[in-house]
Amino acid sequence: MEMILLPISHPVVVSLFLITSVFLFFICSKSSGKTKPLPSPPSLPIIGNLHQLGTHPHRSFRALSDKYGPLMLLQLGRVPTLVISSLDMVREIIKNHDVAFSNRPKTTATDIFLYGGKDVAFCSYGEYWRHARKISVLELLSLKKVQMFQFVRDEEVTLLIDRIRRACDGDSRVLVNLSEILISASNNIVSRCILGQRFAEENGRSMFGELSRRV
Template sequence: MRMEFINGVKLYDNPLFLFISFVIIIYLQLAKLKKKLNLPPSPPRLPIIGNFHQLGRLPHRSLRDLAAKHGSLLLLQQGHNPTLVVSSAEMAEKVIKSHDVAFSNRAKTTAANILLYGCTDLAFSPYGEYWRQVRKLSVLELFSHKRVESFQFVRDEEVELAVNKIRNASINGQPINLTKMVFSVSNNIVSRCALGRKFEEEDGDGDDGKFLELTKRVIVVLTSFSFGDAFPYLRWMDYLTGFIPNLKATYAELDELMDQIIEEGKVNPKNDLLSVLLQLRSKRKGRLRWNSLKTTSKQFYWSVIKLFQLK
């Protein structure tokens, strides 16, 4: 008996039927391959989106609940990306110490690739010779114990200013925005240590206000959802939603502003990380090419300064 539709068209000649059959065959082959691998437990997932629907508005709580149900090692499928979730100190120690090379690379997201000069910063650059050289430079020259201790006065001054603001506000019966204050203290400490100046939000629409506005935008876009990261075949959607144009515009403004700050650092060198990098640049011109450097305050903002890149 021939396989036919009601209208008389042969089923195996229909492009839609052939496409669906191809997808089913690929899915079954992948399912067989996964069965052969000794993978961690995984909650039930939906086609295409995987486990996205199980993360919810508070992912840290959702992950806690999933770990309580499925164990401290959990495999989630976030669209196209398989993600291993480690929820216990013992397992984290094994991952970091015993299998550190296997887990040393971070995913190169669309935002990080555009904003961080092709992921050439310390956090996102792949493990290898370049990463080791940048890490060595950071450990010995930028974040050594001696260097960190030299900025103790900066931390003391900023904390003292914050305490005085809280005291004065309490005396006058004024409300205090602790979230804004903590952000401001951390921002001032990092910017004074890295760039030799602090950027006060109260200063208005000048370079200071622009820098803070840009760093906030960087935080937002770095953590924003990208269709291309989750579903590579939908990368074109990032252009339709304006995500890619917004990234490029933010990058251009931030890069221009940082060039101005670097030129100021050349004219008026200070006891900050930027001045250290400028000195290293002049000493090592024969071996290193000056390109860009990103330093990170993980909890509050991503400030960008020029980075050493190997030839």
């Protein structure tokens, strides 16, 4: 009997190597923990528990919490996610462990559009966040600043009402998408207060709103 030797670059050899590596990785990761692991439903490689969420995630979370308890760990892709469905536990976290849960997740979108997550809403908790929050409260959200931009809100609300009235008047009535025009109005208010100008609109849709939806 002759022995058949496959080259190391053969697809069969590569596939066996990858399957073995993934299997050993999961075995080692589960056995290396020194503390008792949190309750967690069985997960699949790469996607984790994403396949168990379904079209109504809130119902899926409820069903999983009924089975695995009010505190469970889900693997959403490569991101471990702690799911808490107990009001008492939520109160405990907010009251006594709020600092430990204050950081924001880092994503590719925040790294690209917010210069590495430097925005006050997405940066990690720390000295930089406290300084940015202080500046935001004093320079953007103080009573004086809010009253200073009252005319911007009044003008945009007037334009919003006129736009709806024009769409309803006359014989050439058109379908009004309230969600789109409300998003456009709120985006224009923010952009005028921050940048001093309105964002251009295309077919009644704010370009800024379209960018935020894609992000």
